Amino acid sequence: MPEKITEDLFNNLVETIADSVSKQKSVSIFEEEKSNSVVSGFNRLFGRQRPVHHILGGGKSADVLLWRNKKISATFLASATLIWVLFEWLNYHFLTLICFALVLGMLAQFVWSNASGLLNRSSSQVPRLVLPDELFVSIGRSVGAEVNRGLQYLQDVACQGNLKQFLVVAVSLWVAAVIGSWCNFLTVLYIGFVAAHTLPVLYERYDEQIDGFVYNMLDQFHNHYKKLDSGVLSKIPKGKFKLKKHD
16 A cells, blocks of 8 residues: 555646646747746755855856866866876876977977977977976965865764764765765766866756756655645654653
8 A cells, every 4th residue: 555655646737747748838928938038036956045156266267167268177177088088098197298298398409409300400408397496385385275175064064963964075075985885986086177168068068957847856855745744654653752761
């Protein structure tokens, strides 16, 4: 009997979703814009009140993630894809690529410095590549600041006593550990990089439709959970525990 009720509830959920999709397709343009404006005024995903650009920091990094400059964003995404293909598909190693790059750089400087003598021209000065010390200092400070921020957040969650937030973080770390067992660390980084460069811009462009769909699904699940609770869960007998008094 409970299995039949659960199956009926699941079928009703599927039919309700299909009906809602068909109704949304049949609604006129004016009614759709009106409903979207109402949804955008009251329902925002995760309680969002500010634009996505401000949530992402509002700086150059947010411009890159939201494709304000398509050339720069495409360059970052193509570079990450090239690195992932070299290490994952072609099975190159980091030390191998570094050695090949150094050999090519030395070959270019050797040809540059000796081409003038071969062509009977005056010798030209070969440019030297020197990385400034401030670059490594700024990178170290940025990485250290982000690591300390993450550790502080985890310690705050563990010490504040908010059980719901603690469970959410623990489950998120467990999911990350499971995903890490399926693929290596570089693939996880690449998936996160691609998601960071695609999901925010898609949500910014279709935020009203996504918010409306998410809240509609949450309402449907909430209603069907009430039916499941009243039809099945509430009928499960609960044990009564009484404290024994010791004289």
